[in-house]
Amino acid sequence: MVKDRGEALKVLEDWGRSIVDYINKGEEPVMRIPARTLTNIIWDEKRKILVLGPKAIERRFLDLNEAKRFMQTTLMLKLIIQSIKENVYPTIRDLYYNGKHTMELNEPKLSKSFRENTWDEQSESNAVIEDIEVATGVLREEMGVSADVKGKVVGPIVVRSKGFEIDATKMGDTALSLPPNPDELDIVRMDAKYVLVVEKDAIFQRLNREGYWNSEKCLLVTAKGMPDRATRRFVRRLSEDYGLPVYVFTDGDPYGWYIYSVYRSGSIKLSYENERLATPDAKFIGVTASDISKYKISDNYVIKATDRDIKRAQELKKYPWFQSHEWKRELDLFLRTRKKVEIEALSTHGLKFLHEYLLDKIHNNKWIE
Numbered sequence: 494m495v496k497d498r499g500e501a502l503k504v505l506e507d508w509g510r511s512i513v514d515y516i517n518k519g520e521e522p523v524m525r526i527p528a529r530t531l532t533n534i535i536w537d538e539k540r541k542i543l544v545l546g547p548k549a550i551e552r553r554f555l556d557l558n559e560a561k562r563f564m565q566t567t568l569m570l571k572l573i574i575q576s577i578k579e580n581v582y583p584t585i586r587d588l589y590y591n592g593k594h595t596m597e598l599n600e601p602k603l604s605k606s607f608r609e610n611t612w613d614e615q616s617e618s619n620a621v622i623e624d625i626e627v628a629t630g631v632l633r634e635e636m637g638v639s640a641d642v643k644g645k646v647v648g649p650i651v652v653r654s655k656g657f658e659i660d661a662t663k664m665g666d667t668a669l670s671l672p673p674n675p676d677e678l679d680i681v682r683m684d685a686k687y688v689l690v691v692e693k694d695a696i697f698q699r700l701n702r703e704g705y706w707n708s709e710k711c712l713l714v715t716a717k718g719m720p721d722r723a724t725r726r727f728v729r730r731l732s733e734d735y736g737l738p739v740y741v742f743t744d745g746d747p748y749g750w751y752i753y754s755v756y757r758s759g760s761i762k763l764s765y766e767n768e769r770l771a772t773p774d775a776k777f778i779g780v781t782a783s784d785i786s787k788y789k790i791s792d793n794y795v796i797k798a799t800d801r802d803i804k805r806a807q808e809l810k811k812y813p814w815f816q817s818h819e820w821k822r823e824l825d826l827f828l829r830t831r832k833k834v835e836i837e838a839l840s841t842h843g844l845k846f847l848h849e850y851l852l853d854k855i856h857n858n859k860w861i862e
Contacts, residue, residue, distance in 0.1 A: 501635045502577045508629050509570055524552040524566060526628045527765065534764045536813040541773035542758050543814070545627070545765040562621070565612060568592050569621045573636050582637045589618040627765045634722070639673035644724030645694075646671065647701050648712035649684035661712075666702055668713075675727040680734075685712045687855070688731050692718065692743035692752055692779070696836050696847075705848065712737070719752055722763070725770040728756060732772045739772050740855055745780030746798070746833040747805035750815075750823075753777045757862070758814040776860035778851065780834055782827040788850065794838035798831040819861040 515522040526549060527533070533546040552559045552566070572592050576583050583591070589612070598607045612618050626632055633639075645668040650661045654672065658681060661669045672678065689711050691697040697715035700706070706713045712731065716724035731737045741756050743749030757775040759767030785795060798806075809815045810824050827833070839850050854860055 498577050498635070498637050501631045501637075502574065504629050504631050505570060505574050505577075505625075505636070508625075509567075509574070512567070522554040522563070524563065524628065525549050526552060526624050529623065529627060529762075529765065531761065534761055536758075538813070541814070542767045542771040543761060543764045544767060561609070562624075565617065565621045566624055568611060569618060570625055573622075573625070573638060577637060582639060585619055585622060585633070585638060585640045586615065588622070588638065589615040592618060623765075632766065632769075634674035634676070634726075641721065642671055642673050642723045643717045643721050644671035644675075644714065644727060645669065645697065646712055646714045646727070648706035649682075649710060650680065650712060651682040653679040653681050662707070666698075668697075668701060671723045671727055673723055675723050675730065678727075683735050683737075684710065685731075685735075685737060686710045687738040687740060688712045688714055688728060689851070689855075690728060690739060690741045690756060690775075691715045692741075692749055693836060694718075696742070699847070703848070705851075709852075720755060722766070722770060725756060725772075728775075729770055729772045732774055739775040740778045740860060741775055742836070742851070743777075743779035744833070744835045745782065745784060745838075746835075747802055747809055747827070749779055750777070750809060750820075751805065753779060754809075754812070754814055776862055778854040778860045780836060780838070781861070782823045782830065782832065785830075785832055785834060788839070788842070790834055790838050791841040794841050795832050795834055798827070798833050802833060803828065803831065817862060823861070 512522050512524065527545055528548040528550050529545070530548070533548040535544050535546045537544050552563050554560060554563050569588065569592060572583075572588050576588075592611055594611055596609050596611070612621075622633055622638065647661050647664055647668040652659050652661070652669070654677070659669055686709070689700075689705075689709075691700065691713060692715070694715050694717040697713055700713055705711075714724065714728060728739055732739050739756070741753040743752050753775070756772055757777075758773065759771035763770060784790065806824055806827050810821070810828075815821075815824065836847075839846050
């Protein structure tokens with residue numbers, strides 16, 4: 494793994510030179526990039542993560558279907574190399590704007606002019622960054638390119654960042670925000686017994702204010718919904734480097750269950766990075782379909798599943814990482830009853846019941862994988 498921007502710069506420049514070499518030899522420039530398609534994503538049963546398969550695509554400069562993407566890639570490569578040399582740390586949004594312009598070509602013989610934007614939407618420039626990542630093995634965090642980071646942590650951990658030590662037990666009612674590359678955090682002291690990842694920021698804030706992390710000697714982490722790369726990497730690091738058990742707490746619906754699977758097995762979109770992002774030992778302690786009856790949740794708090802929920806649950810049933818007996822049972826029950834619940838539905842037994850529920854699931858091993 495590349496460890497600093499200097500090494501990242503060398504790898505990126507070497508890849509750029511390999512493209513120029515084709516031109517110097519009078520040959521058509523070609524980029525060979527691992528295919529980030531659904532057919533090239535493999536479920537690694539042994540490691541319990543999604544990984545990128547061996548297929549690759551050849552992006553050729555003289556192929557009319559590939560020429561624009563080829564030039565977009567070289568443009569983005571230039572912008573990233575320039576940012577490293579100038580010691581600036583752009584966001585992916587910065588790179589989108591910095592590279593966005595219109596090219597115009599006048600063709601006198603046809604009495605026409607052609608105008609073409611380098612890219613129209615940020616989704617195009619983002620995809621090119623991902624192409625460069627997977628082609629070079631250099632992650633955007635190692636390039637110094639950042640995106641919105643949603644992750645927060647509170648609890649018995651002390652980190653050092655830019656020479657400053659930060660104690661996450663002394664944040665008041667706030668929490669420590671994670672940096673774009675959490676590998677740059679030097680963990681000075683770790684006194685936690687486990688990590689509790691909370692889907693919803695409001696529940697995270699409540700548990701923080703009520704001192705759950707202090708009574709349990711655990712770390713509370715949230716990414717405010719679908720996790721970003723930095724939060725997933727931080728959770729993986731806590732599990733891998735410190736052997737901390739990781740529990741994921743979400744709503745009782747197919748989208749909450751999928752969020753858990755992203756923490757545990759990785760995402761389809763970022764299969765090339767799941768080896769450093771996924772936490773295969775993570776356990777689910779969120780609300781399940783069977784919890785509605787087990788914990789006697791009042792019908793007043795139960796929500797009727799939408800067609801979108803049903804479709805999502807049917808998709809989950811097909812994923813290899815949802816094939817355990819427990820998950821099959823929960824998904825079948827959900828599809829049969831068509832009932833979902835939010836974490837807040839636990840308040841049907843009083844506002845203090847949230848703590849009791851968590852302690853019951855964690856300490857009595859009532860989790861599923």
